[in-house]
Amino acid sequence: MGFDDSAFDVPEPPPALVPVPAVRAFDFHSARVVFGAAGCGWQFDLRADDPVTRDGMLLVPLISEADYYRAVDGDGDAYASLVPAEDVYVQRPEPGTGAPRPGYLIERLSDPDRPPVRRPYPASDVPSLVGRRVWYWTDGAFRDDFRCVSEPFEVDGDFCVRVVEERAWYRWQRTGMLPKAQDAFIHHLWTQ
Template structure:
């Protein structure tokens, strides 16, 4: 569970995840997506496959993240819901968008009829980290496939959080197989 990287190496924040209509995206296979509609609301933690045409309508096959990782592990088939392409948005990183500090409610208001931009927040500013998907700065770059399995703690004078790869997180939920956790400096983590 050793630490990787240097505690004094604090990178710029990762990019925000901006919703792009699926009808304007290419190669949706395995993409993280948002589904929903104006007047209803939005669902996250979904994966898409490439669009298909059914009864003259363009639809996107969607599965939950849990089913996606179950299929990746070869632990059974995943059955997709066919959602109209107009109701699906791909989460695309937009470089240079950074992470604002969580502000007052008035600064966080959004349009409920549009899928929201998901801005990364420093893990040090977010309570309740267990289960959160995070960007993790490791080996000189960001990875977006980790989940927190602890709250912040102190280790040899540094503040850390234990993380596991998301694939292992879902395997743990599905099979009870405890994943190999690693300690990460909290300043190397941003929530998604």
């Protein structure tokens, strides 16, 4: 694989994704958002556009991640659902929030009437990685636009996972065009 010595560094975990009410957020064009309501539940993997006002009500256009990347690729129009702004939360990274060990139920308990905080977990601690969005530590920074396309495997004593850029992941689903995958050290990946 040919990694340099810095590839063996284990960085601090990426930040948790904290839901911020859309009515308190600024400039959330293309932002990842959570949509839902107390007493109902929550949807993730959505993107927002700038809010609009209709009949005195503030509405946020929402599209699925798949439609977002289809539009980014210029492969057709994306049709948004207009939803009340009070039911939309923008996911914002909150530095220094760390990650509890997965499996401890008491640490995962949340209020079902509020959108949950999404904490990063080391990929090495999470089963069934294929298809999961991950933070990837590459070139000294975290990127949050990758998907796993394999389970962990070993190469010359190193544990790796094959990843692709999220845009290519969705293009693969839509067109069948195989993405360019890369092998990433498992200790450089955190699930979202």
